[in-house]
Amino acid sequence: MNSTTLSLPAPAKLNLFLHITGRRANGYHELQTLFQFLDYGDTLHFSLRDDGQLNLLTELAGVDAEDNLIIRAARLLREASGCQLGADIRLDKILPMGGGIGGGSSDAATTLLGLNQLWQTGLSLEQLAELGIRLGADVPVFVHGKAAWAEGVGEKLTPVELDEPWFLVVAPACHVSTAEIFSDQRLTRDTSPITLSAFHEVGGRNDCLPVVTTRYPEIRNTLILLNKYCEAKMTGTGSCLFGAFPNEREADKVRARLPATLRSFVARGCNVSPLHRELQKQA
Numbered sequence: 001m002n003s004t005t006l007s008l009p010a011p012a013k014l015n016l017f018l019h020i021t022g023r024r025a026n027g028y029h030e031l032q033t034l035f036q037f038l039d040y041g042d043t044l045h046f047s048l049r050d051d052g053q054l055n056l057l058t059e060l061a062g063v064d065a066e067d068n069l070i071i072r073a074a075r076l077l078r079e080a081s082g083c084q085l086g087a088d089i090r091l092d093k094i095l096p097m098g099g100g101i102g103g104g105s106s107d108a109a110t111t112l113l114g115l116n117q118l119w120q121t122g123l124s125l126e127q128l129a130e131l132g133i134r135l136g137a138d139v140p141v142f143v144h145g146k147a148a149w150a151e152g153v154g155e156k157l158t159p160v161e162l163d164e165p166w167f168l169v170v171a172p173a174c175h176v177s178t179a180e181i182f183s184d185q186r187l188t189r190d191t192s193p194i195t196l197s198a199f200h201e202v203g204g205r206n207d208c209l210p211v212v213t214t215r216y217p218e219i220r221n222t223l224i225l226l227n228k229y230c231e232a233k234m235t236g237t238g239s240c241l242f243g244a245f246p247n248e249r250e251a252d253k254v255r256a257r258l259p260a261t262l263r264s265f266v267a268r269g270c271n272v273s274p275l276h277r278e279l280q281k282q283a
């Protein structure tokens with residue numbers, strides 16, 4: 001690989017639990033959550049242009065190129081750094097959209113880190129995370145690349161070392177809008193804050209689950225199905241559900257029992273993002 005092209009992963013994340021502890025005056029919610037990455041995700045291919053043009057060469061159904069978080073992240077980095085360079089960007093999209101596994105946010109973070117390298121703009125991870133939060137509450141954790149205990153709206157991050165089990169992730173065929181769930185009157189918004197050690201002792205839940213399963217019967221039915229084989233949880237505001245397994249074989253065995261029409265995959269949980277592992281390999 002030469003210095004004018006770069007291919008990088010944009011991994012998925014899971015919220016191992018998600019508590020809503022309050023609501024800010026601007027409508028955003030105070031959360032407590034644990035983020036872990038999956039060794040599974042999209043891939044972005046960057047190619048340097050010296051004429052300043054920014055082109056996303058891959059179309060994403062239902063998303064205009066200018067609204068795509070990849071182009072928005074690239075423009076933000078260019079403004080913040082004063083860089084005059086451009087890029088052609090291709091996206092191999094495999095992550096379900098609106099699934100609570102952070103595909104859009106991860107694509108944005110990979111763009112920030114990838115172009116920061118390709119354009120040699122020299123911003124620190126801290127500076128890139130500050131840009132990232134303007135694109136979405138989930139972007140900073142992907143920029144920093146470490147499994148984390150998160151508070152605030154998801155931006156106050158404390159790195160944590162977690163077990164790295166294998167996960168079976170199931171994606172019911174519905175797209176859940178984060179904004180729609182957070183604006184539902186019935187959402188629990190007053191869970192008492194807990195500590196990380198309390199989570200390790202008694203676990204946590206996903207406060208969005210009751211609202212999501214009421215609004216989406218398909219997610220409720222898939223949860224009932226998955227619960228027959230493992231302790232099924234939901235990530236973020238859904239739609240994806242997951243269960244943890246000690247090894248790949250056990251996860252694959254359950255996957256094989258699910259209806260073939262149900263989209264699913266098996267992936268390893270990672271405390272270091274595959275994006276950061278790849279960048280380190282190339283350094």
Ligand SMILES: C[C@@](CO)(OP(=O)(O)O)[C@H](O)COP(=O)(O)OP(=O)(O)OC[C@H]1O[C@@H](n2ccc(N)nc2=O)[C@H](O)[C@@H]1O
Nearest residue numbers: 027028029100101102136137138153154178179182236237
């Ligand atoms: C809930 C979480 C948990 O990881 O994940 P997802 O299910 O979306 O993946 C995130 O906090 C989502 O992050 P992200 O998907 O980046 O959300 P954003 O684009 O910032 O916000 C979308 C909308 O959700 C609401 N929102 C989001 C985050 C938050 N802490 N409080 C909110 O009320 C706001 O109405 C906002 O307009």
Ligand SMILES: Nc1ncnc2c1ncn2[C@@H]1O[C@H](COP(=O)(O)OP(=O)(O)O)[C@@H](O)[C@H]1O
Nearest residue numbers: 068069070097098099100101102103104105107
């Ligand atoms: N590169 C991108 N990949 C996925 N979604 C994107 C992207 N850019 C913009 N979006 C928009 O962001 C929404 C949320 O996407 P995604 O991150 O996949 O879901 P979630 O926040 O539930 O994890 C999509 O429905 C889409 O409208």
